[in-house]
Amino acid sequence: MIDVNAKKKLGPFSLAATLADGGFICLAGNNGSGKSSLMKAVAGFSQLDEGHVRINGIDVTKSSVEARGVVMVTPGSLIPHLSVDAHLIWGSRLKNLKIPDESLSKVKAELGIDFAGRVSELSLGMRERVSLATAFLSSPKVILVDEAFSNLHERREFIASYRKLTREADIDVIFSTQDEADGSLSEHMYGISEGRTQKRF
Numbered sequence: 001m002i003d004v005n006a007k008k009k010l011g012p013f014s015l016a017a018t019l020a021d022g023g024f025i026c027l028a029g030n031n032g033s034g035k036s037s038l039m040k041a042v043a044g045f046s047q048l049d050e051g052h053v054r055i056n057g058i059d060v061t062k063s064s065v066e067a068r069g070v071v072m073v074t075p076g077s078l079i080p081h082l083s084v085d086a087h088l089i090w091g092s093r094l095k096n097l098k099i100p101d102e103s104l105s106k107v108k109a110e111l112g113i114d115f116a117g118r119v120s121e122l123s124l125g126m127r128e129r130v131s132l133a134t135a136f137l138s139s140p141k142v143i144l145v146d147e148a149f150s151n152l153h154e155r156r157e158f159i160a161s162y163r164k165l166t167r168e169a170d171i172d173v174i175f176s177t178q179d180e181a182d183g184s185l186s187e188h189m190y191g192i193s194e195g196r197t198q199k200r201f
Helices: 035-043 084-088 090-094 101-110 124-137 155-168 180-185
Strands: 002-010 013-021 024-028 050-055 070-073 142-146 172-177 188-193 196-199
Touching: 002 035, 013 024, 013 035, 013 188, 024 035, 024 155, 024 180, 035 070, 035 142, 035 172, 070 124, 084 090, 084 101, 084 124, 090 124, 101 124, 101 155, 124 142, 124 155, 155 172, 155 180, 172 180, 180 188
Parallel strands: 013 196, 024 172, 024 188, 070 142, 142 172
Antiparallel strands: 002 013, 002 050, 188 196
């Protein structure tokens, strides 16, 4: 469960957004609407002027990025020199988590990761699959997907598989999009415009 009341002044732009839900959440809005600003506040990359961020009932408003149990994935979230398999377990290794080979194989199969080599040699869509799988395998409480579903081949199928995996692992997900039709892929949907959110369902 993610409970956010985020107020932040960013030059001429003001973020005054609320969100309170769990599961697979869609955040839809145009460029400049405040999607990334809200996600950065949840992740801890941006400190609030007022408000709170609570995850599973615990107030993490003042907590460090590392202590929140939140991972944010963007199209640029990758470590180019690593091989695919080394990248997939990178986040879990930082937390001293051992990923059994069968678990790694299952995630790769479900998310369509049937390629190898250096991450730098992959297409943008393949890189995003690897980054999203890496986030999942690090076992966070929340995954924030900031436009990182946008370049995927067979996108709807991938999102359905990702939603299934994260639900089974009890990980909440917020994904941002410019296309309101993506709300059909989620359990809850929020629109955002000029830094203000409105729950749609």
